[in-house]
Amino acid sequence: MKKVLLTSVCRPMGPDFGDAPSVGYELLYRQVTRAQGIFSPRALHLNFSLEYIARNLSSPAVVLQYPTKKELIRELKKGYDYVGVTFLMAVFHHMKETVELIRRHSPRTKIVLGGYGTILSDEVLKPYGDYICREEGVGFFRNLLEEPKLEMPYAHPLVVSKMKIFSIPVSKTGMIFAGLGCPNGCDFCCTSHFFKRKHIRLLPTGRDIYNVIERYLALDPDTQFVVLDEDFLLNRKRALELRDAVLEGGKAVSLFVFSSIRAISQYKVEEILEMGIDGFWIGYEGAKSGYAKQLGRPAAEILKEFRENGIIVLASMVVGFDYQNEEIIREELDGLLSLKPTLGQFLIYGPVPGTPFYERVMKENRMEDRLVKDPELYYKTADGFSAMVKHPTMAPGKIESLQRMCFEEDFNRLGPSIYRSLETWFLGYLKHRGSSNPFLRRKAQRFAKEVLKAYPVFLPGILLGPNGAVRSWIRDLEKRIHLELGPPTPARRCLSLVTLAAALWTHFKLRFNLFQHPSLTRHAYRDLRLGLLSSHTFADLSMAVRWHRGRDIVRVRLEGVIDSLNAEEFCQRVSDSLKAGKESLILNIENLKSFEGRSVQILCDRLKEYRSRITIQSRFSRISTSDLARLSQTFHLAPISLEES
Incomplete structure (x- = not known):
């Protein structure tokens, strides 16, 4: 039986090691909440696809998440027939180093390249891989290993992401792998065009999704969930099947999903809450970007309604569209911030191979000359934080400075996202605590539970917030919450001091760049040779x-x-x-x-x-x-x- 090793590229990595600004191990800290410093939630972003593929092979498989070079070499010496390496374009140079280690220490091993970095051409990638996976990974590997085809839904691994605030563990999130690809086809979107604008339903029905939720809840009844599916609510039949299953189960679960204005517009807010959904990633993009996914109810109406009902929103805005200049970007930012999203992401309009925008840029000869001359520099800077295209009215440095301004204004005007979340949950509690709908009353109690649990985080915000206006807002929010939910107990007052100390410790770690890299995560699947000889x-x-x-x-x-x-x-x-x-x-x-x-x-x-x-x-x-x-x-x-x- 063939043995398989699936691995990420090696650590350490990040801006301190010559990488692009958003490269690292975390989505929030490195990207979404990058301007929020000690207030940024911290959670290790695993390469989920590796766990998913390994779980669904018949052959023995091992998964390594962020090994050091020494750890990878030690694993390679155990002997593997195939090693799969997942990578993004921005870590192409790390992929090359990882492949070099494999060839030096395990020369007979066949190398499989996978992940969204494989949008690059065969001409670029063939020197580094024996096989290139540009499709759904389970089917690809089972075919490669000559294993019989599996029907969906595949076996679903339980992968838990643990979040910390001020270095203190605060929540566990179960990752639900519901689908791949997106039919919307935005001209800059890699994930949509990678799968040729097709949607692959890994969990075909709403009941399939809820079955996975129940498995996570058996591990920890307080688990929250992220549903990984590019536009989850687009398929109304599956979404309503999930709603039926959630209502039947009776538990006020908490789901964060990705969806578009067009898809969201199909539902009433009560239906969304009854699915268990209380968090969205929404592509706000730009006021005149003109994507089909933006058709439907006005975005301002949806975001306002969601906030009033306890639903947090991560709104993603694009900087650097051809129609934009500094004045327009500032106007669009003001419009977005007036809606008070819980989190904001601001990425530069960038060309990725395989997308219509890339084809247009290359046809019009608009790629920055330095990137055309040095393709590996282009790969390295393709992270959403570098201006790579000749803009009609703005220089690259100007676009990048406006992007920084967007992140800073979001933080300085609206405050840390952790307090915005608490305010949104509090509003949801007030809205639904007296609802005639029993499920919505349970949802309100869940909101209240999350807010009560977070009492100790107020003190660091009141003392260390970014400016006087934000510190005053946090103090007022605390007073409003105490009036409705009760004052903190003596134990919670003590925890407030502990949390303040933890916030100062977090500041110290960031100031001196301490403990910013994860340790190795290793999972073995079907290692039958071990028998019962070891744990x-x-x-x-x-x-x-x-x-x-x-x-x-x-x-x-x-x-x-x-x-x-x-x-x-x-x-x-x-x-x-x-x-x-x-x-x-x-x-x-x-x-x-x-x-x-x-x-x-x-x-x-x-x-x-x-x-x-x-x-x-x-x-x-x-x-x-x-x-x-x-x-x-x-x-x-x-x-x-x-x-x-």
Whole structure:
């Protein structure tokens, strides 16, 4: 069986290492909230596609997220038949270094290049890869490995993004991979034209999406969600299927989605909230940009309504359209900021290979001369923060300075986004706390819970906000919230001081550039050769193993979730290990957060051949009567003693 390694490019990277301004490991801090300093939320942005592909192969696979060169070399020495490297155009030079390491330390390994960096031509990429993936990755790799085709929906890995504010963990976000590509076809959009303006539904129905939500909630009932789909609400049938499933489930879940004005205009705000959606990324672009996705209700009307109903909005504006000059950019910025979006992104209109804008720029000979002469400089600066096109009225430096102005004005006039979020949730609570709709009342309570949890963050904003007007606004917001939700408890007052100290520590780290790079994230999938000889982590299930060799006993403690997707893989591994030896297995399931129904049946069916050698250990208080009966009919059950708990 072939072995596969999937990896990102190597760290360290970022502006301090000669990269473009937005290159790094985070979407918010490096891009959206780049002007907000210590107030910026921090979350590691994983290469989600690698986890998704690895989860859906039959061959053993390992995923590395941001390895150092030394860590990559150590992994390569374990021997792999294929190594997949994902990259963006702006890290082309890092991809070259990664490929050079692979060829030097594992010369027989075949290299697969993937990610949106593969929009570059075969002529450019062929020297660095044996294969180039420019399609949906699971199908590509399964074909390459001669594995049978899978039907959608594919198995969905549970990938959790952890957010910090002032260096303190505050939330967990479950990533939901619902679709690829976008039919809107904006002339600058790489993701739309990469998939030829087609939409690939990885999760075809609303029920499929909700099934993934339930798996995450079994891990942590407070999980929030991001649905990765370029224009999620465009497919009304699927969206309303999700609404039906959410209402049936009864939980006031929290989803952040990507959508257009055209798609949003199909729905009432109550329908959107009933889908669990309380956050949007919306392409505001420009007032005269003229994209079809902007047709529908006025953007100002939608953003105002969303804010009043507790829905946060990340509005994305483009700087550098041909019709724009400094005056127009300032007017459009004023118009956007008057709508008080929770977050704002401002990117420079840039040409990406494969898009209509790129073709037009090249045809009209408008690419900056220095970039035409040095293609690798063009790749390196294609990050949305460099002016690369000869503009009718503005020099490159002027466009870049106006972009910086947009980010700074957004921060200085509207304040840190974390407080804008709190205000929006507070408004949503006030709007729906007395609703006749039971689900919207539950949604209001969720908003209130998030605001109460955030009480300690007010003190840093009041003392350290960017200017007097913002500090005064944060103080007034705190007073309004305390009047409605109650004053802080003594414990929360103490936490406010701790949070202030954490904010100062965050400032110190940023000032001296300390601890700004992530450690390696490594996940192994289907490494069956290990048997039960060592601890192992699946994407959403971990197990710790202890051997008692003198007594021929193996103790396995499970944590996380066993579901119908990973139960088969786990049982195969256990079966292979028991078949190869004579040991007895004691399986401790006490710390599982979800183990029921279908997964219990799979465990009983797949391991019944070894029933005499398996003991299931737990207090069994969280297992249903029917599942407990099923387990007891197949295996020996034993309680956990004090020394084992």
